[in-house]
Amino acid sequence: METTAGVERRLRDASLRVTRPRVAVLEAVTAHPHADTESVIRHTRARLGEVSHQAVYDVLRALTAAGLVRRIQPTGSLARYEARVGDNHHHVVCRGCGAIADVDCAVGDAPCLHASQDHGFVIDEAEVVYWGTCPRCATAGPPRSTVPTP
Ligand SMILES: [Zn+2]
Numbered sequence: 001m002e003t004t005a006g007v008e009r010r011l012r013d014a015s016l017r018v019t020r021p022r023v024a025v026l027e028a029v030t031a032h033p034h035a036d037t038e039s040v041i042r043h044t045r046a047r048l049g050e051v052s053h054q055a056v057y058d059v060l061r062a063l064t065a066a067g068l069v070r071r072i073q074p075t076g077s078l079a080r081y082e083a084r085v086g087d088n089h090h091h092v093v094c095r096g097c098g099a100i101a102d103v104d105c106a107v108g109d110a111p112c113l114h115a116s117q118d119h120g121f122v123i124d125e126a127e128v129v130y131w132g133t134c135p136r137c138a139t140a141g142p143p144r145s146t147v148p149t150p
């Protein structure tokens with residue numbers, strides 16, 4: 001687990017002032033990848049004590065804008081946050097329970113997919129979501145679907 005000093009350094013490296021809420025939120029997102037907002041608030045409170053929803057939202061927005069946190073939102077899912085940024089990794093999402101796992105970039109340097117048509121755009125990222133059934137749902141029988149089929 002990363003030290004608080006390491007988290008503070010990441011904030012400073014991104015030219016963000018180090019505040020206790022920012023440190024607590026970034027620690028929470030680092031320790032719990034793909035947590036939704038409610039979970040981030042819960043984990044932040046466990047570290048910091050009472051903190052308002054709005055304060056956590058504001059910190060998440062600042063961290064996302066600074067590139068320290070990545071916000072992902074698969075179809076039908078709540079927004080999730082992760083501190084693993086900059087490596088263009090992808091996600092696999094379970095149609096049954098909504099579980100999310102990281103999938104490394106398919107091949108080579110980002111972008112790992114070469115669009116068959118670029119329409120003149122300079123493409124710097126490919127966002128891929130793989131959908132399927134997680135091992136737990138696969139053994140539990142037919143899924144009680146919570147995630148709509150896209
Ligand atoms: Zn599942």
Ligand SMILES: [Zn+2]
Binds near residue numbers: 034091101102
């Ligand atoms: Zn991820």
